Amino acid sequence: MKKTIKVLAPALVAIAPFVQQASSAPSAQAQSISSLQAEASNIASQIAQLNNEVAVYAEKYDYAQSQLQQINGDISQVKGQIISEQARVKAIKQQLSQEAIDSYMNMGGASTVMTVLQGTETQATLSQSFLSTVSMNQQDLVTSYQQATAQLALEQAKLASEQSQAQVELNQVQSAAQQAQSATTQDQSLLASIKGQIATLVQQQLQAQQAAKEKAAQAALAQQQAQTPPQNSTPAATQPNYSASSTSGSISQAMQIAVNAALSMQGKPYVWGGASPSTGFDCSGLVMWAYAQAGISLPHNAAMQYEATQRISYSQLQPGDLIFFGMLPYHVAIYIGGGMEVVADDPQWPIHVVPISFDGTPSAFGQVTG
Numbered sequence: 001m002k003k004t005i006k007v008l009a010p011a012l013v014a015i016a017p018f019v020q021q022a023s024s025a026p027s028a029q030a031q032s033i034s035s036l037q038a039e040a041s042n043i044a045s046q047i048a049q050l051n052n053e054v055a056v057y058a059e060k061y062d063y064a065q066s067q068l069q070q071i072n073g074d075i076s077q078v079k080g081q082i083i084s085e086q087a088r089v090k091a092i093k094q095q096l097s098q099e100a101i102d103s104y105m106n107m108g109g110a111s112t113v114m115t116v117l118q119g120t121e122t123q124a125t126l127s128q129s130f131l132s133t134v135s136m137n138q139q140d141l142v143t144s145y146q147q148a149t150a151q152l153a154l155e156q157a158k159l160a161s162e163q164s165q166a167q168v169e170l171n172q173v174q175s176a177a178q179q180a181q182s183a184t185t186q187d188q189s190l191l192a193s194i195k196g197q198i199a200t201l202v203q204q205q206l207q208a209q210q211a212a213k214e215k216a217a218q219a220a221l222a223q224q225q226a227q228t229p230p231q232n233s234t235p236a237a238t239q240p241n242y243s244a245s246s247t248s249g250s251i252s253q254a255m256q257i258a259v260n261a262a263l264s265m266q267g268k269p270y271v272w273g274g275a276s277p278s279t280g281f282d283c284s285g286l287v288m289w290a291y292a293q294a295g296i297s298l299p300h301n302a303a304m305q306y307e308a309t310q311r312i313s314y315s316q317l318q319p320g321d322l323i324f325f326g327m328l329p330y331h332v333a334i335y336i337g338g339g340m341e342v343v344a345d346d347p348q349w350p351i352h353v354v355p356i357s358f359d360g361t362p363s364a365f366g367q368v369t370g
Helices: 016-021 027-107 110-118 136-227 253-263 283-292 302-307
Strands: 310-312 322-325 331-337 340-343 352-355 364-367
Touching: 027 136, 136 352, 253 283, 253 331, 253 340, 283 302, 283 331, 283 340, 302 322, 302 331, 302 364
Parallel strands: none
Antiparallel strands: 310 364, 322 331, 322 364, 331 340, 340 352
16 A cells, blocks of 8 residues: 555545445434545545645755755855955965064054054055055055955855855745644544544444344245255255355355455554564555465565456456556455455554445456466
8 A cells, every 4th residue: 555645535435335235224324424424535635735735845845955055065165265265364464564564664654554453354444644655565465455354254144144044944844844744644643533433334334234134044044944844854954154265156266265364364463565464464465465375476566466467347356356446556455245355454454354445446456367
């Protein structure tokens, strides 16, 4: 069964065909099932929408994260440039200091240069009187000093702003994605509860229908015995055998073995990738293991099992045939007769018997030919 960020809408097809068959069940119970089905359908639509939102947010998150990584890379690169600029500023300051000393020694004009060096890097200015006395070389050094310090301040401020904005966007997308995922999880939990209620009601209908059939058969048998005179040479009448081993007269031995094997695993846990009674099963793992008990090898994959089986119609279904879901099958179950299937379909439930429409509308049916 498909698991990931999981879109459940296709798997929530109503079980109306089965409910119609169980016409002997109380009408109030049928109405309850119909109401639950409508609620499940509505929740499934919500889940599909939320899953789409999660997928969109995931793409936005990936993009925001890549942008932040690029900015962080730019910051690392500019940091290297800043180190170089700082070294250049330091060299300029040292040279200006030397110029100031030389100026003082020669003409006593060091005070303005020292004002530049002792002031803040962005606020230091040159007086007109100093510029008229210093050499052209001194003027170039002071100009380079001012430009270098200003450029460093601009680069640092720009990168800090970009980094902060990118982090804000990343956090916003991540928060939105988490909220959508949380809502999806809540809806999935509610949906699982509703499906469980539907399964319980359907099982009750089955039991009521089967009990009515058995009661009618017993009454018919009793009437027949009452109308037939006892004869010593006639053996006593026996009750019909409703065990799984006599499900159908036309079912092959291998198919019957597979059905019995799968039914014997009821209650075992669903385990993704599982194919063993000791650990549990997923859907295709249960099919593979059940047919292995009949000496038939099948792959551990629903789509590959689809390719390995012969296509049949719904009307041709026999116990042991496989039921597939999805255009490219992502889920598979084993038909056991009476409109029912044995399946491993969800981590929240063990292997169980449900109507064939419980996991959605089947897309195909296949028969294992050995």
